[in-house]
Amino acid sequence: MKLPRMVYNQPEVVQPVRTDVLIMSPWLAPIVWDGTYNLGILNAQYRQRKFRVGITIFAIKKYTVFVKKFIESAEKYFMVGQKVTYYIFTDRASDIPVMNLAEGRSIAVLKVPSYPRWQDVSMRRMEMIRDSSHTRFSHEVDYLVCVDVDMTFNDEVGVEILSNLFGTLHPGMFGLPRDSYTYERNPQSEAYIPADEGDFYYAGGFFGGNTEEVYKLTNFCHKAMMVDKEKNIEAVWHDESYLNRYFLYHKPTKILSPEYLWDDNFGIPAFLKRRRFLAVPKNHDEIRNRR
Ligand code: 5GW
Ligand code: MN
Numbered sequence: 100m101k102l103p104r105m106v107y108n109q110p111e112v113v114q115p116v117r118t119d120v121l122i123m124s125p126w127l128a129p130i131v132w133d134g135t136y137n138l139g140i141l142n143a144q145y146r147q148r149k150f151r152v153g154i155t156i157f158a159i160k161k162y163t164v165f166v167k168k169f170i171e172s173a174e175k176y177f178m179v180g181q182k183v184t185y186y187i188f189t190d191r192a193s194d195i196p197v198m199n200l201a202e203g204r205s206i207a208v209l210k211v212p213s214y215p216r217w218q219d220v221s222m223r224r225m226e227m228i229r230d231s232s233h234t235r236f237s238h239e240v241d242y243l244v245c246v247d248v249d250m251t252f253n254d255e256v257g258v259e260i261l262s263n264l265f266g267t268l269h270p271g272m273f274g275l276p277r278d279s280y281t282y283e284r285n286p287q288s289e290a291y292i293p294a295d296e297g298d299f300y301y302a303g304g305f306f307g308g309n310t311e312e313v314y315k316l317t318n319f320c321h322k323a324m325m326v327d328k329e330k331n332i333e334a335v336w337h338d339e340s341y342l343n344r345y346f347l348y349h350k351p352t353k354i355l356s357p358e359y360l361w362d363d364n365f366g367i368p369a370f371l372k373r374r375r376f377l378a379v380p381k382n383h384d385e386i387r388n389r390r
Contacts, residue, residue, distance in 0.1 A: 102143050119370045120356065124298065130268070130354045133372035136259050142180075145258045151182040152261075153240035153310075155228055156248040158187055159213045159220050163194040165248045165379060170198055170206070176252035176375070184240060188227055221303070222338045225320040232314035243313040246376070247304035250360075254375040262353030264308035264316070266346050270357040270365050272300035282343055283334040289323035290334035290344045301346050303339030305360045305376065308352075319345050 116122070122135050129135070154177065158166050170185060177183065182203045187195055190213040198206065211227050214220050228245060236243055242261050272280055277297040283290035307313060320341040327333060334340030358371060362378035 100144070100147055102140075102147075105139060105143065107137055107139060124350070124354055126350045128262075128350065128352050128354050130356055131259055131359070132356045132370075133358060138255070138257055138259060141258050145181075145261070150241040150261075151184065151239065152178050152242045152244060153184045153186055153236055154244045154246065155186045155188065155224075156246060157211075157220070157224050157227075158189045158191070158195070158248050159211075160190065162248055163189060163191050165250075166194075167196050167198070168251050168379070169248055170200075172252040174201055174204070176254060177256050179255070179257065181258070186231070186236075188224070218333065218337050222324055225317045225324065225338055225341070229314060229317035229321055232310055232317065237310040237314070241309060242307060243310055244307040245305070245313065247378075249379050249381055250304070250376055251379055252375065253377045254358075254373045256359065256375050260307070260353070260355055260359065262308065262351070264312040264349065264351045265306065265353040265355060266299075266301040266342070266351045267305040267355040267360045268357050269300045269302040270361050273357055275300070280343075281336055283336070283340040285332065285334075287330065288332050288334050288340075289326050290340040292344055292347055297343075297347060298350075299346075299354065301339075301343050301351075302360050303336065303342055305355065306342060316342070316345055316349070319349075 116134050117132055120130070120132055122130050122132060124130060154173070156166070156169060166187060173185070184204070185206045186209060187206060188209045188211045189195060190211060192208050192210055195208050200206065209231065214223060228243070244260070278294040280297055280300040282292035282297060282300070284294070285291060306316070308316070320338060323341050323344070324338070358373045358375050360376055361371065361374040367374070
């Protein structure tokens with residue numbers, strides 16, 4: 100692969116780019132923070148590879164209200180200049196607005212059932228992503244990015260996130276001791292993680308990878324949830340608990356810092372140089388109850 104001539108600052112071997120945060124996991128997966136990478140170099144590398152990105156969102160019942168702002172913000176900040184398909188899973192296809200997208204980008208609406216319990220709405224995402232992985236995603240895209248819809252992009256999210264399998268550090272739990280992570284602690288559950296294990300606490304609202312790795316991840320999580328369901332067990336943080344179990348034994352090849360999933364309710368700590376993907380403030384009672 101031949102790159103064009105580029106002029107940029109020389110990487111400095113004895114001058115770390117960040118000293119305030121961990122930028123590499125013990126299994127040598129980069130942790131992506133502002134200041135640790137050069138997007139120009141990455142873009143030049145990826146431009147020659149011709150790849151397509153799918154981003155999955157679920158808008159079930161009232162959550163269709165989040166779609167418009169989500170897409171508008173993604174058009175501004177998410178994989179700008181790349182080929183992107185928005186896969187919108189919804190039970191209310193007629194509520195999905197028609198929107199103008201940049202060249203090379205499109206929306207695919209996938210009709211899916213809704214579930215009465217919100218826990219099932221959240222957990223069944225794993226099954227639905229899995230089911231579309233082999234029928235559709237693997238033919239249409241190279242990478243999948245699976246995110247919550249009650250979010251907006253607020254700064255660049257580009258090819259720096261891409262890797263075979265990636266997860267995101269939860270904004271509420273970085274820096275805590277592992278035994279205080281809200282992993283599932285019931286040994287009977289398929290999501291169980293003992294107090295003396297665990298690397299990071301990953302967020303359920305942002306993960307991805309190549310289509311085959313996302314198939315494996317979602318297939319594991321869905322099957323584990325079904326095994327637990329037979330036993331009348333539901334892990335404490337639903338799909339997120341099973342995701343954390345998966346990542347413990349299938350280590351991600353890249354880890355996104357909380358820049359990629361922030362909630363201003365956590366304040367703005369000094370190490371957080373950018374807030375790229377932000378939770379939309381929502382009135383939980385208003386949106387969650389009685390539908
Ligand atoms: C409804 C009530 C309570 C919790 C979740 C829902 C819900 C979630 C819903 O009615 N419809 C829906 O599409 N979802 C999907 O699940 C959305 O994509 C949402 O982003 C995702 C996770 O649920 P969140 O965002 O409410 O969970 P938190 O942990 O971010 O608050
Ligand atoms: Mn959310």
